């Protein structure tokens with residue numbers, strides 16, 4: 001509310017991300033969608049009373065689920081072919097708001113303070129936008145041309161951002177005045193300018209860039225996501241008669257009983273897999289390969305490991321390195337450690353140099369020392385794939 005007038009925020013998220021090659025609003029960066037992050041900044045502005053997300057037709061339920069828990073009422077409506085169509089639909093969904101803020105879903109770094117300043121300026125002037133004063137020298141050229149046609153006085157140049165704010169009646173009239181030409185406008189303030197209305201400039205934020213190209217996606221990712229992640233894995237299996245003893249994908253024939261388990265009980269692969277899942281924030285082995293699922297019965301754990309590396313890769317991670325310690329009275333692991341490294345590395349799609357395998361006997365203490373079973377401890381470091 002500003003002076004008793006209700007403030008609504010429109011998240012323009014109806015685009016298809018042609019230039020980025022991906023629907024930017026649905027990209028998950030730093031654990032949340034770009035849409036949610038953008039909406040969160042506006043929801044956190046104390047002046048904003050409600051929000052509407054304008055999304056590609058059919059995505060409305062997804063948007064409502066994604067934007068749950070922002071602490072303000074949220075609606076979702078279908079966008080249109082042009083940005084202006086989307087914004088118009090958003091405006092129609094806020095009939096009780098005397099003031100509206102419009103924000104690109106593709107600008108996930110705006111702050112609540114910027115939204116507040118724009119809303120206050122719009123309440124006073126009728127329309128306002130966040131914008132950056134040009135600091136580079138600005139050249140002019142014909143569209144698509146490489147020949148400079150002149151230099152523009154940069155003191156007159158401001159680079160438009162969002163949020164942009166409006167008295168709702170001012171924006172509605174501007175849309176009416178523009179008619180079908182509204183679709184040509186690349187921002188909403190341009191409509192008010194054309195209609196002769198006042199538009200106030202509010203200093204924008206350098207960090208409030210719009211994700212437009214693939215390079216912008218990487219820039220946003222670098223800002224939101226750690227370049228590395230680490231995880232820990234631990235597993236225990238008892239020995240059982242009649243079982244093969246498989247560790248790190250290598251069969252230890254003639255070394256006594258193997259380990260009991262639903263799959264091949266390769267505890268070494270399991271601990272590494274758990275460490276990778278942990279680093280990628282993907283839970284644990286039991287969640288992905290429950291021992292109630294017949295598909296995993298007797299299966300080679302290297303297959304599970306390959307699948308896990310694939311899951312991590314889907315989330316933009318590659319394995320940097322992993323290290324596993326087996327606590328095992330038997331078998332003697334060291335003579336076959338290199339073989340195990342090679343098999344594990346092959347399953348993970350990395351070089352054997354990135355996998356380390358070692359063992360300790362347990363000094364005759366506890367279940368390991370009594371040779372009742374084996375325990376495995378692993379750590380994994382994941383690195384952002386570029």
Ligand SMILES: Nc1ccn([C@@H]2O[C@H](COP(=O)(O)OP(=O)(O)OP(=O)(O)O)[C@@H](O)[C@H]2O)c(=O)n1
Pocket residue numbers: 011012013014015016017018019020024025054079080081082083084086087104105106107210211212
């Ligand atoms: N019909 C459209 C087109 C764009 N937008 C939104 O307007 C913002 C800025 O647009 P842009 O960066 O151009 O996004 P896209 O349209 O998705 O990208 P592109 O133009 O590369 O296809 C984005 O949050 C986008 O979702 C919208 O709501 N409705």
Ligand SMILES: C[C@](O)(CO)[C@H](O)COP(=O)(O)O
Pocket residue numbers: 083104159160161162186187188210212
């Ligand atoms: C509204 C805007 O973000 C201000 O810079 C910009 O004009 C959107 O333009 P696009 O062509 O839709 O990316």
